[in-house]
Amino acid sequence: MIVRPATAEDAAAIAEMFLSGAREAWGLAENELPAEMEPPAIHGGELVAEDDDGVVGFALVKDCEIDLVFTHPRAWGRGAARALLLAAEDALRATPCAEVSLWTEERNANARRIYQASGWRKTKELRERVWNGTAMRELRYRKRL
Numbered sequence: 001m002i003v004r005p006a007t008a009e010d011a012a013a014i015a016e017m018f019l020s021g022a023r024e025a026w027g028l029a030e031n032e033l034p035a036e037m038e039p040p041a042i043h044g045g046e047l048v049a050e051d052d053d054g055v056v057g058f059a060l061v062k063d064c065e066i067d068l069v070f071t072h073p074r075a076w077g078r079g080a081a082r083a084l085l086l087a088a089e090d091a092l093r094a095t096p097c098a099e100v101s102l103w104t105e106e107r108n109a110n111a112r113r114i115y116q117a118s119g120w121r122k123t124k125e126l127r128e129r130v131w132n133g134t135a136m137r138e139l140r141y142r143k144r145l
Contacts, residue, residue, distance in 0.1 A: 003047055081114050085114065101142045
């Protein structure tokens with residue numbers, strides 16, 4: 001498993017794994033999210049995890065926040081999320097950020113376990129929003145670098 005900066009060629013794989021990972025992690029039915037999504041523009045803060053079969057995860061580092069960490073369900077339990085999280089933290093250590101944060105969907109128990117095992121602490125902050133027609137409750141985590 002390697003983690004590297006994302007390129008424009010990774011955009012389609014990122015979009016597909018985002019939807020696959022969200023459906024599985026949040027326990028959503030197939031029709032609760034769109035069948036496909038527009039591939040994201042790659043701006044430079046994105047990281048991807050790659051194995052022998054291709055891209056299996058991505059993270060987005062923005063300001064003093066890890067904005068997204070997602071892995072494809074086929075990679076779950078193989079260390080991709082932890083590798084991405086560590087690489088994202090390393091990228092943030094190169095910035096003036098002393099404390100960083102991330103948000104995760106409340107139903108995403110696997111991600112929450114990984115964050116907590118990696119030293120992230122849940123705050124009392126909660127945000128509710130609708131993403132692609134799906135109601136979300138997100139918990140905020142913080143970590144001092």
